[in-house]
Amino acid sequence: MKMFSLEGKIALVTGAAYGIGLAIAKALAGAGAQIVFNCSRQETLNRGLQAYKELGINAKGYLCDVTDEVAVANMVADIEKSVGVIDILVNNAGIIKRIPMHEMSVEDFRRVVDVDLVAPYICAKAVIPGMIKKGHGKIINICSMMSELGRETVSAYAAAKGGLKMLTKNICSEYGGANIQCNGIGPGYIATEQTAPLREIQPDGSRHPFDQFIISKTPAGRWGTPEDLEGPAVFLASDASNFVNGHILYVDGGILAYIGKQPK
Ligand code: NAP
Numbered sequence: 001m002k003m004f005s006l007e008g009k010i011a012l013v014t015g016a017a018y019g020i021g022l023a024i025a026k027a028l029a030g031a032g033a034q035i036v037f038n039c040s041r042q043e044t045l046n047r048g049l050q051a052y053k054e055l056g057i058n059a060k061g062y063l064c065d066v067t068d069e070v071a072v073a074n075m076v077a078d079i080e081k082s083v084g085v086i087d088i089l090v091n092n093a094g095i096i097k098r099i100p101m102h103e104m105s106v107e108d109f110r111r112v113v114d115v116d117l118v119a120p121y122i123c124a125k126a127v128i129p130g131m132i133k134k135g136h137g138k139i140i141n142i143c144s145m146m147s148e149l150g151r152e153t154v155s156a157y158a159a160a161k162g163g164l165k166m167l168t169k170n171i172c173s174e175y176g177g178a179n180i181q182c183n184g185i186g187p188g189y190i191a192t193e194q195t196a197p198l199r200e201i202q203p204d205g206s207r208h209p210f211d212q213f214i215i216s217k218t219p220a221g222r223w224g225t226p227e228d229l230e231g232p233a234v235f236l237a238s239d240a241s242n243f244v245n246g247h248i249l250y251v252d253g254g255i256l257a258y259i260g261k262q263p264k
């Protein structure tokens with residue numbers, strides 16, 4: 001099982017103060033990786049540092065907006081100087097804005113694409129030179145079911161996550177020869193702060209209509225949890241996946257395979 005070990009590896013997980021990023025960072029730390037993370041707000045950084053401390057993980061945190069190329073370059077340079085060259089990058093930081101497309105401002109559309117697509121390019125561009133020098137690297141892009149499917153009100157997010165799927169395949173194509181594996185994880189519907197609005201209990205005490213919809217569309221009959229992503233992340237970050245490249249691993253409880261339960 002040594003192939004799953006991350007001992008001696010340095011992992012940067014973006015947006016990993018809580019939610020999916022924190023769960024993935026916890027799993028990578030459990031496999032032996034040294035964790036570095038970032039977020040864009042001081043209060044989130046403080047929250048993340050406290051969370052890692054309570055987990056007994058000696059994580060280094062940075063205040064860095066992943067859409068700011070200079071800030072990302074400076075963060076990576078500081079990591080390389082103070083911790084070491086990054087072996088594993090998880091492009092996790094992401095946002096969503098649920099607005100009907102014809103009502104969405106260009107600024108809102110552009111911000112979602114900036115965070116969810118341009119920033120993974122910025123972060124990958126910053127770490128790849130070090131990975132090439134080291135002779136290996138792992139890049140994991142957190143895609144989405146919306147890399148494959150659309151739905152009302154998430155046009156910018158789906159466009160970005162669809163692009164992130166293809167950026168994943170292109171990094172694989174361009175850097176596979178440098179022994180860099182770039183894969184994606186496509187979570188299904190995961191219970192985090194990002195999806196909390198879709199799970200709000202209704203005034204009459206019933207479940208949110210979208211909550212009921214997702215349950216009916218998921219063979220597993222439940223929402224995913226951030227912990228469901230831990231094993232897939234360790235696999236894609238480790239030597240166990242050295243011949244897996246350009247692949248999007250959907251961790252969705254089977255939604256993408258299932259037409260959905262017949263309404264009663
Ligand atoms: P979340 O709870 O909203 O957490 C997002 C994290 O990203 C936060 O730590 C946030 O911290 C950080 N972040 C946002 N914008 C940033 C920026 N510009 N620079 C640096 N950090 C930034 O989201 P989540 O549910 O854990 O999702 C994490 C990733 O999984 C996202 O890429 C999301 O699209 C994807 N995903 C989620 C689901 C789901 O069902 N939850 C499913 C599929 C894919 P700050 O606010 O401090 O920056």
Ligand code: GCO
Nearest residue numbers: 096144145146187188189195
């Ligand atoms: C939405 C949800 C989804 C999830 C996830 C699904 O509004 O449809 O937020 O987009 O976040 O991306 O894989």
